Amino acid sequence: MADSKKVIQILRAIGSKIEEEKDYLTKLDQPIGDSDHGINMARGFGEVEKKLDDLADKDIGTILKTVGMTLVSTVGGASGPLYGSAFLKAGMAAAGKTEMNVQDFLEIMDTAIQAVQQRGKAVLDEKTMLDAMIPSLEAMKAEASEDAKTVLKKGVEAAWKGVEHTKDIIATKGRASYLGERSIGHQDPGATSYSYILEVISQQI
Amino acid sequence: MADSKKVIQILRAIGSKIEEEKDYLTKLDQPIGDSDHGINMARGFGEVEKKLDDLADKDIGTILKTVGMTLVSTVGGASGPLYGSAFLKAGMAAAGKTEMNVQDFLEIMDTAIQAVQQRGKAVLDEKTMLDAMIPSLEAMKAEASEDAKTVLKKGVEAAWKGVEHTKDIIATKGRASYLGERSIGHQDPGATSYSYILEVISQQI
Amino acid sequence: MKKFINETSQVENEMIQGMVKAYPKHLKKLDCGNVVVRATKKEGKVALISGGGSGHEPAHGGFVGTGMLDAAVAGAVFTSPTPDQILEGIKAIATDAGVFMVVKNYTGDVMNFEMAAEMAEMEGISVKHVVTNDDVAVKDSLYTVGRRGVAGTLFVHKIAGALAEKGGSLDEVQAVAQKVVDNVRTMGAAIEPCTVPAAGEPGFTLEEDEMEIGIGIHGEPGTHRDNIKTADETTDILLTQILADIDYSGSEVAVMVNGSGGTPLMELFIINNHVADVLAEKGIKVYRTLVGDYMTSIEMKGFSISILKLDDEMKELLDAPADAPAWKE
């Protein structure tokens, strides 16, 4: 499905996409947050970008761990430790690998999403990035025997469905939870940024 | 020309006029001052109003002195000591009088305007209230032998001409002087309030 | 966006530099990032560290000094600092007595400080912390992340800082910090929003006759929008919520009328005039009042009222000597 080179290419594409959607993600963070999600993510992936050249000949585990460390140390806010932990743990799961197949990918994603759950102590339906992550992972697992393109296509669909669902529910974690009922009707920025990331992976493989 | 009762009637009418023109006088004070001339004057004459009932049986000197003291202690800013000193000194000039004729009036005005000059150390053409006061006094003196109505009509005309003239000159005294050349084109608030006062006197006698 | 700034990306950095250059006898900046520590390290005492996003000036750098904090970590505007940045701060101030972290209750802050503490513990530094959550505009329930930490946090800095300066142990410092957290409540309101420089646009918008009641210190929405009211009426709304949350009756309190950055002191004093009257009427004795900009939201036009129920220990520590740029006692 992807080797180290491909992974780096995907990460570069994620960086571009996040930069492209920076204002939109920040805007989503306005009514139910503090108007910085896009800025935070773009700052982090901008730093990641700078490290990619030096990672060209590294294994996928090292690449992902470096991304995780970079995100932890540059994003800040809630999304920093969450995405940071996700990539750090993904890196551990991919340690030593220079190639991954769909099976590997799904295992790595599983580990990453578990890391988000551990760090953030949130579950499904709390109006967080997990509302895109968990359903997309489940959808992909259900199609695990298909080719990578098909698997990812399903995952992206489920992720965006999850994003849509965040509009209907009350936030009970993160900054949006302070709003209680008033958080209804607004889309979660973190779930949105995750869906873009998955979308880029799906386009690149 | 006027007895104590008339003087009190005039002062009441001045109070109403100032209240009526409060916003306009304040607005004039915006481009070349600090947007408070109307507010200052209205505060002062509002306080004067409250004292008029108790002054009904007093001589003109006492009435004008009380007005002066009230203005000094309630107006503040530049116009407070200036108008205050004017009325205080006018009161001294009118001490004991219960009636005044045109001659008395012109002498009292002369004393009042001298008081403004002493307190403010300004002369003609510095873009202050004196630019309405001095020409109006001169115009009235020139017609001194006419009846009160005619005298005052000339005075009011000259006062408003003086107001117009303040637009053409650079302020060299008061807050407007900080503007230098930029004060040109703007009408002096103090000259304007003085002209309203004289206008009211002219209408009431 | 009308601001006296240069590059938006340099706002935090230049702000910290400008602060340290203003108070060289008090403050020093670490080379590694936007971490401010005391110009002279004091050994042997519990070291206090706090911080959060930038944009709350003078918090938190202005409260670094004798009798208060040992370090303040400044993240990007309204964004929690990162664990490695916090770790640098912890390492710079750590003593054998341990390090105490004052963390405001935001998901980001809590996670980043926790990660930093985990990393510090791995390097053999003992770290404890308190999470402040004084904002009664937000419901505290088992099913939410609880109340936000806002201006009441300053009382924790002052009181825990004073105990640390006096030689209190890490456990004692934690205990008194928790006591302050348990006894302080805050609520705010705003009539004009603030603009995060990097965002370039106000974080929210209000109509000409609207105000936000219960606003957060990052411009987060509060309990509701309301027609703009008199200062006394707005103050009453906030005080009612605060006084309903803790039983203050008959006790002595410290009051903080905190400006959000764009509110003139004139208005804060008008607000305090009514706060003092209402508390006097209710038989709540004001032991100390603080009026000014302590925990701001950039240039937001708003304010908050914090009320801390005091006991003798807290009174003594509140009055204890302090010499930080923004708090001298």
Add this chain to the structure above:
Amino acid sequence: MKKFINETSQVENEMIQGMVKAYPKHLKKLDCGNVVVRATKKEGKVALISGGGSGHEPAHGGFVGTGMLDAAVAGAVFTSPTPDQILEGIKAIATDAGVFMVVKNYTGDVMNFEMAAEMAEMEGISVKHVVTNDDVAVKDSLYTVGRRGVAGTLFVHKIAGALAEKGGSLDEVQAVAQKVVDNVRTMGAAIEPCTVPAAGEPGFTLEEDEMEIGIGIHGEPGTHRDNIKTADETTDILLTQILADIDYSGSEVAVMVNGSGGTPLMELFIINNHVADVLAEKGIKVYRTLVGDYMTSIEMKGFSISILKLDDEMKELLDAPADAPAWKE
């Protein structure tokens, strides 16, 4: 007009009451009007009085306290207090050592304080005064009323106040006050106006991309309008004018970066960052820096830079103890 106020006619009164209620150990209000004096009168020393219009908070009431003022008189917003009000202040603080008035150079202030002094002299109180005129945005010429008194006035309060506290005579206090006046220069800029409550409308208007250079503390126009520039560029414009007016080269200075009320501390620190760099480059040594809201213009978004050229006497007096609500040393 969006403000946290009640009746516009009560703004000054409630503001002063709120200030006195916040600092009962420092301040007391006279019954007769908006005059704030020290809670405990100190006999035997020269008594300092200052004041002006309201709207400059913490000036002037916030600077009443040990080592600074003995009384502050607050007129209506942006309007000089009246002679009888000033006289009440003078009488409340007068001692055998005399009374010293610090007056900002505005026609209204000068005339009202002069009238008050004349009245006090008639009651046998010796009164001397200094007129501050630090604003270099305005030309000082024989044919004008000279420069305006602005934020540099605070240095006069502090330094003359310290000498009075130490027992300096009325002449000595006047001499050191005049020395400060001769050695301090200020200039400001603004990007958003302020609104006098009773007027209900901003005192001036600026386009979205405009700023006023050389703005006065009552929103009076300055030298010119300019396109809004970076903080560094704006700071350069002001510093150039200030440094051209006095020869500061090689000397030690005190710097005040003063906020106009609506400017966040974040921006003041960014400004100070550049002020410090420019002065360092020019070999002017910064002895002390003050950053914050000292002499505001209600909620105006602006700032001023004041630079005071110091000698040993002024340095000692600047550092001397002070305990006023808004200045503790």
